[in-house]
Amino acid sequence: MTALHDFLIGQSLKNTADPAWLSALRQRAYDRLKNRGLPGAKDEEWRLTRLSELYKQEFTFSTAAETLSLDEVPLTSSAESRLVFVNGAFDAGLSDHHLPDGISIMPFEQAAASEKLALQSFFNGSTPHEPHGFLCANTAFVQSGYVIHIAAKTIVEKPIEIIFVANNQKVAAWHCRNIVIADPLSEASIIERHLVVDNKTSYLSNCVTELHLANGARLNFYKHQHEAEDAYHIGGVYSQQSRDSHLVTNNIALGGKITRNDILAEFVGEGAHCEMNGLSVLSGKQHVDNCTEVIHAKPHCTSDEYYKSVLDDSSRSVFRGRIVVAKDAQKTDANQQNRNLLLSGKAEADTKPQLEIYADDVKCAHGATVGQLDQKSIFYLRSRGIPEEVARALLTFAFASDVVNRFNLPELRQQLSRQLTDQLLKGFLGSIETDDLLMESA
Amino acid sequence: MLSIKNLTVEVDGKEILKNLSLEVGSGEVHAIMGPNGSGKSTLANVLAGRDGYEVTGGSITYLGKDLTELKIEDRAGEGLFLAFQYPVEIPGVSNIAMLKAAVNSLQKYRGEEELSAGEFLKLIKEKAAMVEMKQAFLQRSVNEGFSGGEKKRNEILQMAMLEPTLAVLDETDSGLDIDALKVVASGVNALRSPERSMIIVTHYQRLLDYIQPDFVHVLAEGNIVKTGDRTLALELEERGYSWIEQQVAKG
Known part of the structure; x- marks a missing residue:
């Protein structure tokens, strides 16, 4: 077994504040982790993401953080409510509860103890029945995270923002569990950011988010990951969608050393829709692995997956897109696109669509490309005097911002475009403003 | 201004232009006509510096410089402009961003100050009106989803913004209806000046009803076989290209 595994199973599970259901779940996950270990090169779904360096690291569990300010990290100014977690622990001082009616937001430890929320009926309700080692570790060792409950028919106008910020001197690991419960016909936008104050810190953030959408609920979810350059981010967004619900997950990975995201959506009611957008812009030796899965278990559901990556230097992207259409899921309409732009001869993209269709009256389309910038376009621009x-x-900016243009929040579109401009167009722009680069949204 | 001497160009190892010579003086408008496959577009592309067009003989001198030695963007910096036969669609790059980048790059190449946002806006409004292009087009991706006529108008808009010394129009009239053709032609006419030369490559005489050239050259099998004034274009329309080809065959 590895150093990380030994470290994890060496931890005590005792947490006196836990309700009985949570203690039981922790124990079960712990046993599974102890017996089966962490995923390795022999696991098909992890084969292309080498974690040996992570497994050799000596970690400590995160301890209370020093005070810090959020001046340096990007925030959403239109957000009214914000929860902040520093090194995986809830920071009440930095958080701002400004809650409209019909919505409750609280840290996980508080929610777990609340009988009114009945969190036990949601916890692990959207995750796979055969969880991998990191998911087990997350269940076994969860200390904090956020829980959001949006009451039926509540329309939350302003986005809710959650910040996970790393500010650590030791090599630490933390496990957060987030649960969003969207009651029937509710609507909200949630922005989950993973940021760092000092880019030189090293840590493992194991962060799992569950989205539970009841009938007719609508949710726009953003996961914006910009971890430290030596950080490992392993996590996922697992959602379960009831009848006529509408979910958009936007998964943006710009930082981190190795990032692995399991993005799963399961339709358990008819007429539901899920859009999955993904963008990774990587350089150096960065590695992002997106393992996506859409389970069409019911008829008349639609899914639209659009993942892109820009890969410079020796960076690498792994995309897995599994779509399962069950026997009874007639009239399914599933689309999946994965496009990769290689800016360097050493960059690498692996893309693996995996369609399992058991129904006969369905529409499923998928496409995957790995390519370079279009020579004709380069010639066209150069012929107008623009240096190569x-x-x-x-053109690289255009490729990436295409995903950003799909975001529904104008502020986030602007902010991400600005970030991409800084990253990709630094020094080239002169008097060109970011606004000039933005497309009119369709 | 432009002096092409005994130019031979190969594409994929095949000789397309053979020993072609052409002199273009300041302020002159030259029409290059010819049947399909005669090498018209090759001439336009080799001037702009497109990859895959290999000069195997002769010379192109532009404003005293060897044009073939200049990078693509530096040719534009020196005042050369190519209006594309098939303008490229560039999803995600807005028209306005491309034009700003282009105008600023040219200013920089020439050692001049970049335009301020206000100056640029004023300029682009004026030029867009000239080609009857709505402001909304400026925020759209370059040529994406544009009709044929809109694409060609966009080429003329770019030409107007970049104010070239030598403009090469490669079949800008192809596929245009008469209304679009008139807009394109009036844009071109508005840009005519004693300091600006133009080479208009076209398959059809019709464009020359609206843009009157000083010289008309007929290109056949990679060389200019006949040169005249605009009456030559009219004669070509009446008698077709086969008349010229037969003359050439007879020697």
């Missing part, structure tokens, strides 16, 4: 490196940067 600027032409390349403009």
